[in-house]
Amino acid sequence: MAPPIRSRPYAGGEVGNWLTRGRGSGLSAEATVAAWRKVDGLPDAPATFRFPHLRTDDPTTAMRMVWGPDPAGVQVEFLRIDGGGHVHASKDEELPWLLKKILGPMNRDVDTADEAWRFFRTKTR
Numbered sequence: 001m002a003p004p005i006r007s008r009p010y011a012g013g014e015v016g017n018w019l020t021r022g023r024g025s026g027l028s029a030e031a032t033v034a035a036w037r038k039v040d041g042l043p044d045a046p047a048t049f050r051f052p053h054l055r056t057d058d059p060t061t062a063m064r065m066v067w068g069p070d071p072a073g074v075q076v077e078f079l080r081i082d083g084g085g086h087v088h089a090s091k092d093e094e095l096p097w098l099l100k101k102i103l104g105p106m107n108r109d110v111d112t113a114d115e116a117w118r119f120f121r122t123k124t125r
Helices: 029-040 097-103 112-120
Strands: 047-050 061-067 076-082
Touching: 029 061, 029 076, 076 112
Parallel strands: none
Antiparallel strands: 047 061, 061 076
């Protein structure tokens, strides 16, 4: 069996997979969030919200973490999907079976695009 497809590993490290070696390395998701928090002078402890689990056949969970109390001010937000594959989250979209096999589990508790818009719509220059 071939190694899993990993273009940007969540835990950091080498970027690429068995077909695309030598693309460098990257920070973990948590280290990236920590770097943004540091640049913005935000506290270590986030406000957290765990999304309700909507489907019993969904092996994933979703949590939102927000640093910075004022939506009109500087904030860093992290939408973490535990147990998910390399795919966006969607309450309604269904992936074809082959993509499910290649990309892994899709979270069904939240919509990635809606969450991105919810965050960015309050931001100004």
